[in-house]
Amino acid sequence: MPELPEVETIKEDLRELVVGSRVGGAELPYPTLVEQPSPEEFVRRLEGARVVGTRRRAKHLVVDLDSGDALVLQLKIGGQFLLVPPVEEPTTALMLVLRLDGGRGLFLRDETGFTRARLLDADGLEERFADLGPEPLGGEFHDGYLREELGGRRARIKGLLLDQKVVAGVGNIYVDEALFDARIHPTRKANALTEGEWTRLQSAVKENLAAGIEHRGTTFSLYRDVLGRKGHHQDHLKVFVQAGKPCPGGCGGRVVKEKVGGRATFLCPACQPENGPEEEGRLELE
Ligand SMILES: [Zn+2]
Structure with a gap:
């Protein structure tokens, strides 16, 4: 699941390979993909537009067009956005095909069917992203942010971290x-975390996301990059989908x-005690 x-x-x-290309034609074999505007208008506004930039906000992929529109994709569970060639033209689970100049094409496919797309102008984009929390690799996610934001909350820490209004782009992995x-x-309840735990957590969120980017993402089954390649971060996971394996904490x-x-x-129930470090005689971790 793309995070x-x-x-x-x-x-x-996409920034490296596609910016500067013009969309010669757009095909929409799966109209359910489009949340807004209408599927007809979506295709009409894509056709003829040039790709001038790409951005990411939280888990949204944003493709900026010279028309002022932004194509916003939520790849959800199994969305793949593939450049043909070099990728061989996919024939199944197709949602959207953008024919680019130079005989290339961007093929959006999703076996799970959950990927969604919007075409938004600048105001629409701002409105769409208004409720999102800070980017965890940006300046707004400053030291102390998580403690300041969540330190008084009684909810479980995992659920709070998954809330896109608290911090954007982080998911289950x-x-x-x-x-x-x-x-x-x-x-653990957020309001029970210690100062040291907040500091470690803030760093750990950033470090794990940065490592995920360095390894070009995590592929369990469906995630692929634009050239159809799997990520490598699954080879570096410490606990996620590692049930039964020895704890890497030693x-x-x-x-x-x-x-x-x-x-x-x-x-790991030993390294991450349910009642917090106090009950366990305070682990020395630093
Ligand atoms: Zn352990």
Whole structure:
């Protein structure tokens, strides 16, 4: 499922490979893709436009066009945005095809069918993103931000970190990895975290996302970059989908899988005690 690092990878690929290209024609084999405007208007406004830039906001991919429109894609669970060639032309699960000059094409496909698209002007884009929290790799996510924002909340820390209004772009994979690095159990109440835990968590969120970008994303099954390649970060995961494996923290225990707030959650119960470090005689982690 594309989270910040995966969408960032696609955004950078598109910036390198597609910016400057003109959309000669647009085909929409899966009209349900389009949330706004109407499918007919969506196609009409794409055709003839030149790609002038790409951006990412949270898990949204934004393709800026010289018309002033922005194509906004939410790849959700299984969206793939592939450049043909070099990728061989896909024939299944197609949602949108943008025919580019030079005989190339951008093929949007999704076996799960959940990917959604919008074509928005500048005001529409601002409105769409108005409720999103800060980018975790940007200046607004300053030291102390998480403690200031969440320190008084009684909700579970994992659910709060997944809330896009708190911090943008973080999803299930990188939250579990960050909580493990910070040695915080996912069901801990935010208002019970210590100063040291907030500091570790803030760093861990940034470090895990940066590592995900460096490894060009995490591929379990469907995620691909623009050239159809898998990411590598799945080879570096510490707890996520590692249930049963020895804890990489060296505690001698094993990673377990639990359900937290309806989401599959991976953790080490020894390194991330449910009742916090106080109950365990305060772990020395620094
Ligand atoms: Zn452990």
